[in-house]
Structures are given as structure tokens and as C-alpha cells.
Amino acid sequence: MVNAQEIKLLVVDIDGTISGESNTVSQAVKEAIAAVQAKGIPVAIATGRMYRSALRFHQELNSTLPLMAYQGAWIQDPTSQTIHQHLPVSRDVAEQLLDYFEQPTLRSLLSVHFYINDQLYVREVTPETQAYAARSGITPIAVGDLRQTLSNEPTKILALCDDTTVITDLLGNLRRQYTPAELYMTTSVATFFEATNAVVNKGNAVRYLAEEILGLKSHNVMTIGDNFNDLEMLQYAGIGVAMGNAPEDVQAIANWVAPSVEVDGVATAIEKFLLS
Incomplete structure (x- = not known):
């Protein structure tokens, strides 16, 4: 772990990290982030969320950096509207995944989401989709056959199921079918299977922001996250902090484990490494 005085960039995840059950950022976390910014350390967001859904958090934190969604x-600067990076899933792979999700044994179990041009397309609006949309502040567009949407390539593909074993099996089966060079697959919560372009993960996004845009090195970066989709950015950073509510495997690779999101663990981590 690097010397905390070398940190020149803080990157935080949203769900399970700066935002818990309430779907809002607590005053304690906002104040800690403001104190870091006052020291001249900019703060960025790296999230699995849609760009539109993450924007309010970016604004609440008064971030001046591009948002990694x-x-x-999808990496976009909300101030200039510049899209620095957009790496979608190929049409062929999207169709293959859809064929897999629509097998008779799976079709009734999964809610499938295609994200295209920062819009959410679904076959039909299921209760799982309704809950997701309410938390995200997004209106899903039901199209029946999702193949109709594939004149454009999806930024991300999500399959939801309240039965976590279905998601675990799905991830295991698809990891046998696709190599990491073909598709990036992860879970952001135990009920969400997520697939993106093979070169996409939060670690690569944070590296791009730090090195290509800000001219920093990995030892200048601190990241905080809570789930498997945060692994790569925790491993990339000079200081990688996992939340107390993170799965054990995520905590195991972190430099330090903060208290959980519901007791403002991000504020504790910031206090320990960047403000003391």
C-alpha cells in the first residue's frame, strides 16, 4: 500500500459504497468528500449504473471529473458533454446472449435489460424491472423482442433474477462459453448478471481517467467499492478500500476494509487515509 500523501485522485462506487438502502448520499459522506476536494484531491465516480442514473450523484458530490458509467x-464529462469513451457489446454477442437467456428453462426466470444510447430497453416490464427502474430513476422501454433494438450495439447487458443461484449458475455457464478476451462478465449485486465489452471494467476506466486524462499513476489513486464489479479498480489503485458490506472475496483483495455503507464507511476511509 502506498503512502497516503501520494494520493491525487479518489474514485468511489455508488451503490453499496456512497449510497445504501436509502439510495442517497449521507451528509457525513458528502462532508468528507467536500473536505478531500478542498485539499485539492478531485473525486470521481465509477459505477455500473447508467450515465443518466448516476448523474445526480455526480452533481451531489460536486465532481468536476468525467463520470465512469x-x-x-461509457465515460462522459457532464460539464462539456464530451464522451471520452464508449465501448459497446458487439451485435453478434448481444444476439448470442439473448438466445441463451431465452432458453425455455431460463426465459421465465430472467428479466433482461439492454442499455442502448443511455436508454433502457426490456422485453416486458417485470416486477424486478420496476424495482430497478424506481431505484435508478429511469423509465424502461418495453419492446417485446429485444432483437428489434440491435440496429445499435448495447453498452451493457443485464439479466436480473431474485434467485441468486440462477445468477451464479448463469455466470459460471457463460464464463465457460466466453473467454475474458471475448466478454467481461460480473455481478454488481448477487441478483444482477452484467456483461460488457471485453476490455471494459472499472479498473481500466480508472486507469484511463488517471493516466490518459489526468497524467497520474496508479500509486496516486485511491478507490472505494463494495462488490465484484469493483475488483479491478481496487487492484489497480495504490490504496484500494472495500466496504464492510462487501463479499469476503472482495474484502480479501483490498488494502483496507471500511465500515459498512449504512454507517458511512466511505467517510471513515477518507478520514483515515486522506484527512488525518
Whole structure:
């Protein structure tokens, strides 16, 4: 772990990290982030969320940096509207995944989401989709056959199921079918299977922001996250902090484990490394 005095960039995840059950950022976390910014350390967001859904958090944190959405598949500067990076899933792979999700044994179990041009397309609006949309502040567009949407390539593909074993099996089966060079697959929560372009993950997104845009090195970066889709950015950073609510495998690779999101663990981590 690097000397905390070398940190010149802080990157945080949203769900399970700066935002818990309430779907809002607590005053304690906002104040800690403002104190870091006052020291001249900029703060960025890296999230699996849609760009539109993450924007309010970016504004609440008064971030001046590009926003890394969709696990980093979409990196956009909200101030200038510049899209620095957009790396979608190929049409062929999207069709293959859809064929897989629509097998008779799976079709009734999964809610499938295609994210295209920062819009959410679904076959039909299921209860799982309704809950997701309410939390995200997004209106899903039901199209029946999702193949109709594939004149454009999806930024991300999501399959939801309340039965976590279905998602675990799905991830295991598809990891046997696709190599990491063909598709990036992860879970952001235990009920969400997520697929993006093979070169997309939060680690690569944070590297791009730090090195290509800000001219920093990995030892200048601190990242905080809570789930498997945060692994790569925790490993990339000079200081990688996992939340207390993170799965054990995520905590195991972190430099430090903060208290959980519901007791403002991000504020504790910031206090320990960047403000003390």
C-alpha cells in the first residue's frame, strides 16, 4: 500500500459504497468528500449504473471529473458533454446472449435489460424491472423482442433474477462459453448478471481517467467499492478500500476494509487515509 500523501485522485462506487438502502448520499459522506476536494484531491465516480442514473450523484458530490458509467463502458464529462469513451457489446454477442437467456428453462426466470444510447430497453416490464427502474430513476422501454433494438450495439447487458443461484449458475455457464478476451462478465449485486465489452471494467476506466486524462499513476489513486464489479479498480489503485458490506472475496483483495455503507464507511476511509 502506498503512502497516503501520494494520493491525487479518489474514485468511489455508488451503490453499496456512497449510497445504501436509502439510495442517497449521507451528509457525513458528502462532508468528507467536500473536505478531500478542498485539499485539492478531485473525486470521481465509477459505477455500473447508467450515465443518466448516476448523474445526480455526480452533481451531489460536486465532481468536476468525467463520470465512469456502465462499469466504465461509457465515460462522459457532464460539464462539456464530451464522451471520452464508449465501448459497446458487439451485435453478434448481444444476439448470442439473448438466445441463451431465452432458453425455455431460463426465459421465465430472467428479466433482461439492454442499455442502448443511455436508454433502457426490456422485453416486458417485470416486477424486478420496476424495482430497478424506481431505484435508478429511469423509465424502461418495453419492446417485446429485444432483437428489434440491435440496429445499435448495447453498452451493457443485464439479466436480473431474485434467485441468486440462477445468477451464479448463469455466470459460471457463460464464463465457460466466453473467454475474458471475448466478454467481461460480473455481478454488481448477487441478483444482477452484467456483461460488457471485453476490455471494459472499472479498473481500466480508472486507469484511463488517471493516466490518459489526468497524467497520474496508479500509486496516486485511491478507490472505494463494495462488490465484484469493483475488483479491478481496487487492484489497480495504490490504496484500494472495500466496504464492510462487501463479499469476503472482495474484502480479501483490498488494502483496507471500511465500515459498512449504512454507517458511512466511505467517510471513515477518507478520514483515515486522506484527512488525518
